Amino acid sequence: ARTQRRVTFRQQPDCPPFTMDATRADSGPASGSTNDSWSGRPAWTILSTHFGNGLHFLASCAAWRADPARSHMLHYVGILAPGQTPARDDCVKPDSGLLESAMTQQLHRACASLQGGFQRITFEGGLISLTLCRERLVTALGELDCSVDAIYVDAGGLGNAILATDTAEAWDKWTVQLLARRCRCGTRLRVTGVGDLPGQSIANPWTERFQSQGFEWDAPKPDTTDLKGTFNPQWKISRSRSAARAAAIPITRVAVIGAGLAGASVARALALRGWDVSVFDQHAEPAKGASGLPVGLVVPQVSADDNARSRMSRSGVALTLQNAHDLLSLGFDWEMSGVRELRTEESSLWHAQAAWLKPAKLVQAWLAHPRIRFIGNAHVGNMEKNQHVWVLRGGAAEPLGQAEIVVFANAMGCAPLLLNLVQTTRLVHGLAENLRALQATHGTLSSGRLTEDLSSMPESPVNGHGSFVPRVPEATGMHWYAGSTFETQASAMADVNAQHSANLNRLCELLPDVGKALAPDFHSGKVARWSNTRCVPHDRLPLVGPIEAHAPSSLWICAGMGARGLSFSALCAQLLAARISAEPLPLEFSLAKSLEPDRSRGKRAQPAAD
Numbered sequence: 001a002r003t004q005r006r007v008t009f010r011q012q013p014d015c016p017p018f019t020m021d022a023t024r025a026d027s028g029p030a031s032g033s034t035n036d037s038w039s040g041r042p043a044w045t046i047l048s049t050h051f052g053n054g055l056h057f058l059a060s061c062a063a064w065r066a067d068p069a070r071s072h073m074l075h076y077v078g079i080l081a082p083g084q085t086p087a088r089d090d091c092v093k094p095d096s097g098l099l100e101s102a103m104t105q106q107l108h109r110a111c112a113s114l115q116g117g118f119q120r121i122t123f124e125g126g127l128i129s130l131t132l133c134r135e136r137l138v139t140a141l142g143e144l145d146c147s148v149d150a151i152y153v154d155a156g157g158l159g160n161a162i163l164a165t166d167t168a169e170a171w172d173k174w175t176v177q178l179l180a181r182r183c184r185c186g187t188r189l190r191v192t193g194v195g196d197l198p199g200q201s202i203a204n205p206w207t208e209r210f211q212s213q214g215f216e217w218d219a220p221k222p223d224t225t226d227l228k229g230t231f232n233p234q235w236k237i238s239r240s241r242s243a244a245r246a247a248a249i250p251i252t253r254v255a256v257i258g259a260g261l262a263g264a265s266v267a268r269a270l271a272l273r274g275w276d277v278s279v280f281d282q283h284a285e286p287a288k289g290a291s292g293l294p295v296g297l298v299v300p301q302v303s304a305d306d307n308a309r310s311r312m313s314r315s316g317v318a319l320t321l322q323n324a325h326d327l328l329s330l331g332f333d334w335e336m337s338g339v340r341e342l343r344t345e346e347s348s349l350w351h352a353q354a355a356w357l358k359p360a361k362l363v364q365a366w367l368a369h370p371r372i373r374f375i376g377n378a379h380v381g382n383m384e385k386n387q388h389v390w391v392l393r394g395g396a397a398e399p400l401g402q403a404e405i406v407v408f409a410n411a412m413g414c415a416p417l418l419l420n421l422v423q424t425t426r427l428v429h430g431l432a433e434n435l436r437a438l439q440a441t442h443g444t445l446s447s448g449r450l451t452e453d454l455s456s457m458p459e460s461p462v463n464g465h466g467s468f469v470p471r472v473p474e475a476t477g478m479h480w481y482a483g484s485t486f487e488t489q490a491s492a493m494a495d496v497n498a499q500h501s502a503n504l505n506r507l508c509e510l511l512p513d514v515g516k517a518l519a520p521d522f523h524s525g526k527v528a529r530w531s532n533t534r535c536v537p538h539d540r541l542p543l544v545g546p547i548e549a550h551a552p553s554s555l556w557i558c559a560g561m562g563a564r565g566l567s568f569s570a571l572c573a574q575l576l577a578a579r580i581s582a583e584p585l586p587l588e589f590s591l592a593k594s595l596e597p598d599r600s601r602g603k604r605a606q607p608a609a610d
Contacts, residue, residue: 037149037188038064041071042251042274043583047148047182049137051078054107056152061103061128072274073127077144077584080134085111110322113353117311118143120319120574120586125326126272129574131584141178145592146584148182153191173209180213183231189215191227248582249552251275255392255403257380257417258410259283260291261359261565262542262558264366265573266407271371273581278401279372280392282379282413286367287360289411290532291565294447295472295481297461298324298566299339299354308594309541313564315587316571317353323570324357327365332473333358342464342510356461356469357566375401380410382420390554407576408547408557411535412440418547418557426549430598437538438560442490444499444531445483448521449476456513466506468514480518482507486563493531500527536562543597544572545579556580557597 038044046060057076064074103123107130110121114134121130133140189210207217207227214233251274256263259281267277283289298320301313324334339354367374381395383406392400408414415435422432450457450471457480461469469481485502487493504522508515521527537543537560546553558576561568574586575595585592593599 038067038071039069042248043073043075043581044071044150045075045077045146045148045584046150046152047144047146048076048078048152048154049179050154051080051132052154054078054111056154057130058101058103058107061123064128065124073129073272073583075129075131075146075584077131077133077146077148079137079140080114080132082116082134082136084134085114110318113318115314116306117315118585118587118591119315120571122319122322126269129584129586131586138175138178141175141182143588143590144182144584145589146182147184147582148187148584149184151179151183151187151189153189154193171206171209173212176209176213180215180231180233183214185232185237187231189227189229189231247552249405249580252405253278253403254405254407255280255390255401256407256409257281257392258289258408258413258559259286259363259367259374259376260289260409260411261287261363261569262291262411262561262572263407263409264291264363265569266409266558266576267372268366268369269573269577270407270580271369273577275371275405277369277372278403279367279374280378280380280400281374281376281410284376286374286376287363290443290534291359291363292530292532293359294445294479294530295356295469296359296566297339297354297463297467297469298334298357299341299351299463300567301564302341302349308591312541312571312587312591312595313567316564316567316569319570319574319586320357320362320566321353321355323366324355324362328357328361333361337460339461339463340458342462354461356472358472359566362566380417383417385425385554388554405554405556405580408555409559411559411561412438412533414557414559418555421555425555427547427555428549428598430600431547434537434543434597434599439488439536439538440490441534441536441562442487442493442531443484443534443563444487444493444496444503444529445481446500446503446522446527446529447479447481448518448527450478450480454514454517456511456517458511458514462511464510466503466510468507468511470514482518490533496529499529499531534562535560539599542568542572542595544575544592544595545597547597 044064048056051057057078060076061074064070106123107121110119111132114132116134119132119134121132122128123130133144135143210229211217214231214235215229216232217227217229253276254270256267256277256279259279263279263281264286267279271277279286281288298317300317301310303310321336328334334355334357336355339351341349341351343349378400379395380392380400382393382397384391384393389402389404390406391402392406394400408418410417415438418427418435419432421427457470458468459470461467467483472479472481482503485499493499500522504515504519507518540562542558542560544558545556547555547557556576558572561572571586572595575592577583578585
């Protein structure tokens with residue numbers, strides 16, 4: 001009889017401390033040695049409409065770190081104009097003490113590859129999150145779906161002429177209305193850099209636009225030219241148009257079913273927020289399903305129309321690479337190798353921000369947190385709700401555990417479990433259809449030991465019709481990997497020779513010289529194989545979100561990563577945690593809507609402002 005196995009992984013070391021004189025850059029509502037507003041709060045959110053050189057963000061982080069009564073987490077949303085990238089020299093002043101700080105280096109390392117859209121960057125082991133929105137102001141505000149605690153507007157960065165003209169498009173009444181919709185009662189507003197603004201009193205036409213949307217300005221002080229105010233509308237605030245801005249679910253216990261990339265990333269994200277997480281898996285060890293792939297490529301998908309999958313892939317890859325940098329051993333667990341994508345015989349695309357990575361190592365690193373408990377040999381066969389607590393049971397009806405919140409991250413295993421709940425639990429409309437449409441695709445990866453330095457071997461991994469990773473260090477030496485197959489019939493995986501032949505054929509098309517050099521190893525049986533099954537939704541986008549028809553939901557899903565678990569899992573975990581905790585989303589509202597578990601085919605999501 002199989003028994004449950006409980007494993008606690010080695011906890012990752014804390015990030016080195018970051019210090020800075022907070023008085024050098026006033027961070028508005030988040031500055032000072034003590035901030036009563038964020039004291040004892042699970043999270044504090046700042047929105048900066050002009051991220052600029054990032055100095056205000058760094059000062060806010062320094063003030064947060066220096067305050068022993070700070071909130072548990074700090075979220076910062078910064079809007080960057082299209083084409084603008086913070087330059088390292090712009091934010092580092094000679095006397096600021098920032099030149100060698102780890103946070104400054106990490107910020108500019110992430111910004112070096114910044115493209116359009118939203119990108120999530122985490123600091124302090126995940127306790128500080130920065131969401132950079134590289135869009136026009138009105139577009140970014142329309143795609144944001146969050147309620148913030150403080151707003152910072154740098155008028156000097158925007159240009160005083162913008163604030164001084166009544167016809168300025170940047171801050172017309174519609175833009176101010178969008179800003180107001182991102183506020184809650186009591187949200188503080190601070191506008192700096194208005195010293196040269198004609199008629200800078202709180203009675204000029206520009207400030208009156210804010211008053212008409214519910215902001216109340218503080219009385220001007222003689223020693224400052226900054227404008228300060230509070231969002232305090234004289235009407236009831238409606239959130240009927242926002243699906244993601246529900247109240248945060250109180251932190252309690254959560255059960256995550258599945259210990260692959262999806263489950264481990266969700267467990268890590270919730271544990272960082274203070275949840276006690278139990279991760280259940282039918283295998284004795286984590287990452288024994290598709291996430292046990294010996295090596296995978298972390299590379300963004302590029303499309304001519306920059307579609308939703310491409311944009312999410314770009315954001316997800318950046319977040320995965322950051323996690324790898326923070327948690328894994330460079331050179332053995334992963335390598336920022338870059339990836340060459342062969343699109344046709346005549347053209348190729350070089351991805352500098354791409355890597356090979358061992359997924360099982362990342363799963364283990366994510367689970368290495370004191371609030372996470374892994375329970376192996378625990379197949380969840382059914383569930384029942386006892387008042388406000390879900391009881392998880394095994395195949396023989398024995399209780400495995402219980403929790404107030406359950407997250408399904410068990411790939412194809414989520415469908416039968418959730419379909420059994422339909423009779424007793426009201427799930428979101430359309431979920432059952434999407435669960436029945438999940439497709440199992442089976443794949444085989446071929447590998448061999450690199451016994452000599454072949455002249456035809458490429459310097460970096462190559463992707464295209466199939467993929468090839470030339471040099472991956474293992475305990476027995478350097479190995480190469482080629483793959484992988486996509487089979488809809490499980491019986492096809494049983495024919496090992498056919499699977500290897502398919503991988504060899506792809507390799508010969510992708511890299512003819514390499515295929516020719518390695519063909520003898522394939523034919524002589526020296527090539528090993530790894531096989532498993534992926535879970536693919538109908539539109540090849542993951543299912544992420546609440547699945548009960550009422551709010552707050554106690555059942556959530558994060559599954560269906562398909563062949564892009566390394567690209568999507570970290571991003572989807574951040575999205576799910578943000579939805580549960582009522583935090584800023586790590587990606588655009590319209591993209592988040594495209595991942596809803598009850599989405600219908602052909603339905604187009606609209607921005608949050610609509």
